[in-house]
Every structure is written in structure tokens, then in C-alpha cells.
Amino acid sequence: MPLAMLGTLFALTLVLFLVVRRPRHELRGTSLTLLRCVLPSWRFFEEIAAVPVLSHRVIDPHGTPGPWQQTLALPRRHAGMWGLHAAGNLYLAYQSLVEQLAAELQDPAEFSELSRSVSYQLVQALVLQQLGRNGEDLRGQYQFRLIDGQTAAPLWVSPVHAL
């Protein structure tokens, strides 16, 4: 019987392997995207992909741009993080927001109405929150950009917004 069971498990795993070999399909449609948690793909850390990093800069009222600053800072780790790691999970949620924007930027249809995109507005709110938190002089303008986390090559730069 264990042999029959082993055979069944092997056959099922083989079927699964054939299914996994098929290319991954992104969910289309707002409704499906919002409910994607009920349709798990379980394909974690599958392949190496560029990790976009968000940075921003302030442009003073005279039009002089300041240095680019990384927007998200890694939270400090602590012994209690086994149970509660709110800052760490918030950081990961922010990072997926940035990755969602990066994915949208690759879609020309989304790109044409970027400033109306929800991801764009949320990332913009994230940048503004960080600017406020850093106690920067909130006069003038600001812009943000995405760079490749590995090569630091710029991927995209936002239009300039008023503060």
C-alpha cells in the first residue's frame, strides 16, 4: 500500500510540475486583482527580478534640486519580531506598493493616465509622508523616482509636483 501511495503522490507531483511549467498569467481586471488573496499562486521567490527602490528629492523655490534620498528605510529588528513586527510588515507593504507602481509603468495603457492611477497616488502619499516626517522645509516642489536596486540605474522619474 505505501508503494501505491508513493506512486500516487509521484503522479500528482508530476501533474503539478507540468502545470507549474506553464507561463504565469497575471490577473486582469480590478475586481480579480482586489480579490487575488482568494486565488493563491503559491509561487514564492521564483525568479531573480530587479527590485525597484523609491527615492525622492525636494526642489527649492528657486528651482535648485536637492539630493535624491532613499524614501524607505529598513526598520530595526528586535527580539519581539517573532510575534509582532509591525514596522517590518509595514515596510514590506510599502515595498509592494512601489513594486506595483513599477509593474504599472511597464504597461503603456496604465502609463498614459499615470497621475490618476491608484498606485501613483499612494506612492505620492508615501513620499509626502516621508518628507513631512524628515522635517524638511516643505516649500517648493518635489519629485520621486524608481531605480534598480542592484545596479542603481534609474528606471523612471516622476513629474515635478508642488509641495
Add this chain to the structure above:
Amino acid sequence: MELLSATERLSALALLLQSLEWLQVRGVFADNGVWRYAVLAPEQRALPLGLSLLCRLSLPYPSFVALLWLRCAAALLVLFLGESRVWPVLCISQILLCVRFRGASNGGSDSMSVVLASALSVPALFGRTPLAIQVALLYIGVQVTLSYAIAGLAKLRQPDWLNGEALRHFVVSSPYGVPARVQRILEQRALAAPLGWGVVAFECLFPLAWLDPRVCLAWLACGVLFHAVNVLTLGLNRFLWAWIAGYPATLAGSELVRVLSG
């Protein structure tokens, strides 16, 4: 019944910890926070009418915080009083939470939380009959197994996983802030390759847990170790609790197979 109770309590603990974490940073859901409802609301109109209405009622700022407190209360009832009738509430609130984050806040752990809460709602809604209990536990056990097997088989297709490059990449260049000491260890290709193989082998061979309860226990012990290492290196604490909550159900599945196969 004991395995159902263990699944319920561990699942409740996982959902309680998630809710408490969001409550600690609840400012991000406020009207001037990053996930401000006014920006999110238009997208939610695309949802089916009932769900869209539920979102409009529960996801704006003060209501959403109340929803998180409600989740804590429901999870505490399961955890300390064994009250299982609250699972449908926890299931719906889990889906609403994911919608609030436009699909998922924490990737796979959100999906596993939905799996746990939806399956445990079956005995809560249809009575704790042997059939309802078996359906709930089997569904969770199968999803836990699929989560490892699919993740492993998908990695098996990638040469980068087999030569250690992928593991090095995720540890060294990922946004997870892996401790420098661990980074230094995994920068050595001689170590990264066998570790990469180890991860792929553990995940791909997880279906073996269904062979026998003793094999299952050994595999689950490896699973605990695997997730503990993930907490230490990648800081993924939610994965630990969500997956461990599904382990008693996986054990129940392997016991059922043993009984069925005589």
C-alpha cells in the same frame, strides 16, 4: 476534533497577531495616511455589489480600525474560549483587509490566512459534523502541501535556484534587510548552492508528508525550522504563524490517508 481545535487556536493566534500589527500602525489608514480611503474607494466599485457595499461600510478610516479591533476580539474568543462560531466573521474581515491593501498586504501569508479562515468557517456554518470537520482540515492540509510543492517545483525550473545564485540574490540584494552576518555566509557560492538545493528539495518533497503521520511530523518539524530561519533572515514572521496554523490539518490529512489505506 483535537486537531481541529489546534488548527482553530493556531489560526486565531496568527490572525490576532496580524490585526495587532496593523493596529500599531493604524495611522497609515487615516484620511491623511498613505492608504487613505478616498484614493482606494473608486477601485472598489468594481467589486460585486454586496462586497462593494461592505467595503464602503467597513473600510473608511474609523470603521476600519473598529474592524481590526473586532478581529482581535473574535480571535481572542477562539483562542481562549474555543468559540468557533466567529470564523465566518474572521473570514470576511480577512478578505476585506486584503481588499483594503488592493489584493494583499503581505503576499502569501494573506492567502494562507484566507485559506484558514474560509475552511474553518465550514464547521462553523454547517455544524461540527465529522464530514464538515474533515472537509475543513483536508482543504487546509491540501493547500499547505500545494503551497510548498508549487513553490518548490517553480524554483526547480530556474537554474539560478540550483546554482545558488537565486538564494544569494534574495538574501544579499532583496529589500528584506538580511543581517550582514548571514549575507556574508551566503555570499560564498559553495554554501549557497547546497542551501538552494535544500530549499527546493524540502518544498518539492513536502507531499511525502501524506505517506504516514510519522513522516508528516518529521516534515512539519523541518517546516518549523524553515520558517524560523525565514523570520531570522528575511523577517517574515507572518508566514511562520500562518503556515504553522495549517500543520495540524496536514497531520489530520496524513492520518486520514493511513486510515483509508488500512
